[in-house]
Amino acid sequence: MGKISLGLAAPHNPNITSRPDKMSPEVQGKLDSAFGHLKTRLSEASPDCLLILTSDHVTNFFYNNAPMFCLGISDTCTGPAPKELSELRIARATLKVDTTMAKGLLNYGIESGIDFSYSQEMILDHAFMVPLSLLTPRMDLPIVPLHINGMLPPRPTAARCYRLGQQIGDYVRNHYKGNVAVLASGSFSGDIGGPKMGSIDTALDLEFLDLVKDGKGQEMIKKATAETLDRAGVANEILIWITLQGVLGDLRPSFTDYICGKDWSTAATLATWQPNIR
Amino acid sequence: MSLYQVDKLLFALFNDLELQESYKQNPAEVLKRYHLQDSELEALRDLNAGALYRMGAHSFLLWQFAANDGPQTGRLF
Numbered sequence: 001m002g003k004i005s006l007g008l009a010a011p012h013n014p015n016i017t018s019r020p021d022k023m024s025p026e027v028q029g030k031l032d033s034a035f036g037h038l039k040t041r042l043s044e045a046s047p048d049c050l051l052i053l054t055s056d057h058v059t060n061f062f063y064n065n066a067p068m069f070c071l072g073i074s075d076t077c078t079g080p081a082p083k084e085l086s087e088l089r090i091a092r093a094t095l096k097v098d099t100t101m102a103k104g105l106l107n108y109g110i111e112s113g114i115d116f117s118y119s120q121e122m123i124l125d126h127a128f129m130v131p132l133s134l135l136t137p138r139m140d141l142p143i144v145p146l147h148i149n150g151m152l153p154p155r156p157t158a159a160r161c162y163r164l165g166q167q168i169g170d171y172v173r174n175h176y177k178g179n180v181a182v183l184a185s186g187s188f189s190g191d192i193g194g195p196k197m198g199s200i201d202t203a204l205d206l207e208f209l210d211l212v213k214d215g216k217g218q219e220m221i222k223k224a225t226a227e228t229l230d231r232a233g234v235a236n237e238i239l240i241w242i243t244l245q246g247v248l249g250d251l252r253p254s255f256t257d258y259i260c261g262k263d264w265s266t267a268a269t270l271a272t273w274q275p276n277i278r
Numbered sequence: 279m280s281l282y283q284v285d286k287l288l289f290a291l292f293n294d295l296e297l298q299e300s301y302k303q304n305p306a307e308v309l310k311r312y313h314l315q316d317s318e319l320e321a322l323r324d325l326n327a328g329a330l331y332r333m334g335a336h337s338f339l340l341w342q343f344a345a346n347d348g349p350q351t352g353r354l355f
C-alpha cells in the first residue's frame with residue numbers, strides 16, 4: 001500500500017539560520033550544497049507527507065510529564081516556539097499535519113506494542129523548524145511530528161528506538177495509502193549547555209557515520225549504550241538516527257556529508273536514502 | 279533529577295516570555311513562587327550557572343538561562 005520513498009537526515013543547529021554571518025564562506029558553501037542536495041531529493045520524491053523524527057528541546061515537555069515517544073496529531077502545528085522567534089530568523093509558520101497518518105500511526109502503535117503519547121498542542125521548536133525552513137521553505141508539505149525523548153533522561157533504549165522505526169515502516173507499508181519521506185533531525189554528538197560545549201566529538205560522530213554508511217543498524221544499537229549517549233552530550237540525537245535506521249531497514253545511504261563550522265558545538269551531518277534505487 | 283524546583287523555574291523562564299520579563303524586572307518576586315533552598319537562591323541571584331550545574335540542574339536549561347539573562351556560555355563552567 002504505502003511506501004517510504006525517501007529518508008533524510010539533517011542537523012538543526014540554530015546557528016545555521018540565526019548566525020549565517022558567522023559562517024566562513026567555505027562552511028556556508030558546503031552547507032548550502034548539502035541542504036540543496038536533500039531539498040532536490042525531497043522535491044523529486046514528491047511525498048504526500050514528511051514524518052519528522054526529533055527530540056523536543058524542553059519546549060513541550062519537562063520533568064512534570066516527559067513522554068518517550070509523542071506524536072503531534074492536531075490538524076496543524078506551529079513553530080518556531082515564541083522564545084526562539086527573536087533569534088532564529090525563521091518566520092512563524094503553521095503547517096498542516098497529515099492527521100490520517102498521525103492518528104493511524106498512533107492507533108497502530110497502541111495495537112502493536114508502541115505506547116505512544118500524543119499531543120493536540122505540539123509546538124514545533126527549532127529541532128523541527130531549522131531543517132524545514134531549508135528543505136521546504138514554503139512550509140507547504142504536510143508533516144507528522146514525532147518526539148523521541150533525547151533531552152530528559154532516562155531516554156528510551158536504542159533497541160526500542162530501532163523497533164519503533166521498524167513499526168513505523170510496517171505501518172506505512174501495510175496501512176497507509178501514500179508516499180512518505182522520513183526526516184531524522186539531529187546530530188550525533190552535542191553537549192549544548194554542558195561542560196563539553198564548545199568542542200565537537202568528531203571521533204564519536206565519525207564512528208556512527210561509518211556505521212550509517214554501511215547500514216549497520218544493529219552495530220549502532222550495540223554502540224549506543226547509556227554510557228555512550230552520556231559521552232555524546234545532553235543534546236545528542238543518536239537515537240533519532242537509529243530510529244530512522246529501523247524505518248529504512250538498514251538501507252545504505254545514497255549521500256552523506258559531515259561539516260564542522262567554527263565556534264559550533266555540534267557538527268552538521270546530512271544524509272539521504274533512496275529506497276527505490278537499489 | 280535533583281533540583282527540581284530550579285529546573286522548574288528555568289523551564290518556566292525559558293518558555294513563558296511574560297514571566298521572563300517579570301524576572302528581569304523583579305527576580306525576587308518570581309523566585310518567591312518556587313520552593314528554593316538558600317544555596318539555590320544565591321546561585322540564581324548571582325547568575326552562577328556553574329554552581330547550579332554542579333548542584334545538578336539541567337544543562338540545556340541553564341544554557342538558555344545564561345544566554346538570556348547572564349554570562350556568556352563560555353563562562354558557564
